[in-house]
Amino acid sequence: MSAIRLLVLGAVRQHGRAHGYQVRNDLEYWGAHEWSNAKPGSIYHALKQMAKQGLLHAHEIAPSTAGGPPRTEYEITDKGTEEFLALLRESLTSYDQKMDVRSAAIGFIVDLPRGEAVALLEERIRKIEEWRAAVTEHYVPEDGPEQLGHIGEIMNLWVHSADADAEWTRGLIARIEGGAYAFAGEGEPFVGVLAEGDENPYATGTPHPGDRN
Secondary structure (H helix, E strand, O other): OOHHHHHHHHHHHHHOOEEHHHHHHHHHHOOHHHHOOOOHHHHHHHHHHHHHOOOEEEEEEOOEOOEOOOEEEEEEOHHHHHHHHHHHHHHHHOOOOOHHHHHHHHHOHHHOOHHHHHHHHHHHHHHHHHHHHHHOOOOOHHHOHHHHHHHHHHHHHHHHHHHHHHHHHHHHHHHHHOOOOOOOOOOOOOOOOOOOOOOOOOOOOOOOHHHHO
C-alpha cells in the first residue's frame, strides 16, 4: 500500500473541502514529506487520480475578484470515505506495512471510535506474535544470531523490531484505554490541519506548478 492515498484522503476529509496547495501544506505541516512519499508531484497526481476514480469530487472555483488563477477544491465522496476507512483499518492491523503507512495510520487513528481503534491494535499485536512464532521456529533469539553466521543478524533485527513494535502498540492501547485523545463521536477532535492563510513553520517553500491549481 502507498501512504499517499491514505494521507491525501485523510487531509481532504479533515478540511471538508480543500484545494491542492492546502493539502500539500498540511502534509508538510505533519512532516510527511520527510517520512513518506508525500512530495508535491505525488500529492497533486493523487488528487487528480482519486477524483477520476470517484473518491474525491473536484469543484472548479472561479478566480477571486483580486485576480489570480482559478483553483480546484476537492471534497471526499462517500466512496472516498469508505476507501479511507478501509485503508486506515488495514494499515493499523497489518504488521508488514512500511513505516510511512503505519505512521499515516496512527495520524488518523482518532477518526475511528475508541473501541474499534483498540480492537484493531490488538489484532495488530496478534499478527506480530503470529509472525514472530513462525520466524522463531527456525531461529532461537536466546541462542544469539551467531548460530546462523552473520545472516543471523538479519533474523535478529526482524525479531527485535517485532518485539519493539508489539511493546509500543501495547503502550498505545493502554493510553487509549486510559482515556487519552478524543476519538470519533467523543466531542471536539484535535485540530491537525491549517486554516486558510495560516503560516506553516514547516513548509519547504519549494514551488511546484501544481501549487497554482
